Amino acid sequence: MTKYVYAFFEGSRDQRDLLGGKGANLAEMTNLGLPVPPGFTISTDACRAYLEHGSEPDELAGEVSEHLAALEEEMGRTLGQPDGPLLVSVRSGAKFSMPGMMETVLNVGLNDESVQGLADFAGGDERFAYDSYRRLLQMFGSTVLGIEASVFAEALDDLKSEREVESDVELEVEDLTGLVSTYKQIISDHTGEDFPQDPRVQMDMAVRAVFDSWNTERAVLYRRQERIPGDLGTAVNICSMVFGNGGEDSGTGVAFTRDPASGAQGVYGDYLQNAQGEDVVAGIRNTVPLADLEQIDKAAYDELLEVMATLEGHYRDLCDIEFTIERGKLWMLQTRVGKRTAGAAFRIACQLVDQDLIDMDEAVQRVTGDQLTQLMFPRFDEDADRELIAKGMNASPGAAVGKVVFDSDTAVEWAERGEQVILVRRETTPDDLRGMVAARGILTSRGGKTSHAAVVARGMGRTCVCGADTLTIDAKGARMRTRDGVEVAEGDAVSIDGTTGEVFSGEVPVVDSLVVRYFEGDDDATGDELVAAVARVMEHADQARRLAVRANADTPEDAGRSRRFGAQGIGLCRTEHMFLGDRKELVENLILAESTDEQEVALAELLPMQRDDFVAILEAMDGLPVTIRLIDPPLHEFLPDYTDLSVEVALRDEKGNSDSLQHKLLETVKRLHEENPMLGLRGVRLGIVIPGLFTMQARAILEAAALRIKDGGDPHPEIMIPLVATVQELELVRADIHDVAADIEKRTGVRPEFAIGTMIELPRAVMAAGAIAGAAEFFSFGTNDLTQMTWGFSRDDVEASFFPTYLDKGIFGVSPFESLDLEGVGELVRQAAEKGREANPDLHLGICGEHGGDPDSIHFFDHVGLDYVSCSPFRIPVARLEAGRSATEDTASTA
């Protein structure tokens, strides 16, 4: 029988699948002997069962009752007991943290009777008791009963203005009892039912609300953005309440064991006196730096530092912590290995190695390709003129320039029409997620580094400055004002620096990142501490990885840059661009040729140009393999559009200006027109129908190689045939290429070394991979076409048409053109690799579709034993790192 509920002392940090991240870490802290309020976790199994059947599993209520009874016994109080009640928090906690996405309800168990009991229990503190009760009503009303949170917030604001106070802590007991009545009225007005007084009913409803929150629109959107699978479900943690809102000797805070922005060791975090946890994260009141706690409560501060040291030593990583101080007693509410900026990830990984806490393999595991990508973002030009208009906290690094918008709808709307926008809010809430995704950067006037804006922006890699409290934001009037009285209206440009927290008016020019300069080989960059950390991790990844990394590059410039970025050759040189520009006319002549002789004349004119192209690329990649793919797209792509040309011809005819060449062109365009060009005369089919085309290209490649050899170079061309379905196609082309090579040798006395291989882009080629491998020195998986042909998705159309619906419905979590579909296309790759190697043990295997630069896909290609991945130049460092991460997965260790 499935067990659905676990006491904190029954779990461990390794059970994140079952207990969620929060539950697993609460269990770990409990077992480490840290001060965690007792409680239990309802597993993700229960959530999944609930989501699947639309109701809780039968056994759940009984198990919850048993654990609740044990908790009540331990605490010596029962849930909602009228005199001195046990209260609990009900918190979501999925395997992967989804900040602010899911629900939490605090103070469950309070009702009209027990509120008085709580006051008595707290030494007659009625203010505290009613403050707790109004918080329950507010959270329960919005999260469990679905009433707009703003309705409660407005009632609180109205009360504050009526009493002429700034902050909720200045409200008196009578104000709060009145507010409780107002909130209860709001609940019955909105739902037609009274707030449930039965504590157990409250708890069960809150648990159900947490389950339901897994599938809210914002949670679904967040998961898609973060590539978190949609079927994991969340756990629910029921934890006995401790109170940070019981007076000035109480409070709540968040802490990091290191600075999540830089990695520096020290005391980082925010503290808020006389408050409950939600106040800090929501940025409702401005917090004080954690270091100030030393003055406020030295004993609690010292204990907190000890706990932080214990946690860092135990997890061997940066931890973030939520804590509460209840009347001077410290309680740990949560910990987890903390999110950090990309730069901090590299720095911390190296620091932990230097402290002998982890080894280099583990350091490589501690960073990701996505983080490296973020470090390759541009930053502001330090020498440019700039006008500082505000300074906030450096919440998420990068340099973002854009037009100011004050609400998420406008952010989305403007971004859709191609504008770069900066979303400016007093503070963000989970409802702003769409706007945050659409914006280049986020700027808030309230909230610390752990506010919603900061945490979410960091997770998404968006630039963010938060807590710029000299800005007065008037969202309704769509304007903001700086301390010096400068007005910034919607549509005005600002530049925000998430690394320094600075906000500038206008557009500040941006420059490349130092990390990119390091990859480019700029020695000046290597003195930088971050660059040194990146270099150290990259060096280790390079040593460890099995996969080679090549570039998709079609020009000498791209080839050169790729090489500087660490490419070990070219995995895909597409030759079709060499048929464009001023060569288009020659190509047209070729297509219009009516006899083989005419074709040969056109090809002969193209040959020297192609040869020059290849000489330059082989030179840029001297000594390294260069895979050149013979022309792939259908010929009509090189001709004018049929409709445009028809109109042009008709107009000329009408004017009596008829042009016979144009008529011929129109005829040809018509003849070559295909309903499904992607399934038509392209790739190897073209090479077979117009044999001179492929042989001209092969000749250009081999002559270029011969020229390079004569010049003392070391060329390694590899000729790749696209869209092969059967070995016969490959054999035909192969024989032609060998004839060309023999001819070149006869004429020049030089026979360059070369390989012939094929792309695997069709399911049929996968099935026939054994036979095809008999005629190939290498396979390169064209996973763009292989995805298209396997799913039957037109790669040019579907991303904009029905993919959004598919993503919404969870049919896939990410486009299969972006990250390899392991179950389908991945399986084909595996099969073709196995069949190919079995038939030809020397077969070299690579991948050159877009997936070659995608982190998850790279791990898969490594696991199936490919020899290399090939990707666009800018993704090469990421591919090197991810290949290193894949190779060190099993060997990484902590000390």
Ligand code: PEP
């Ligand atoms: C592929 O299909 O994956 C590929 C690399 O070729 P292209 O994108 O040029 O069709």
Ligand code: MG
């Ligand atoms: Mg292709």
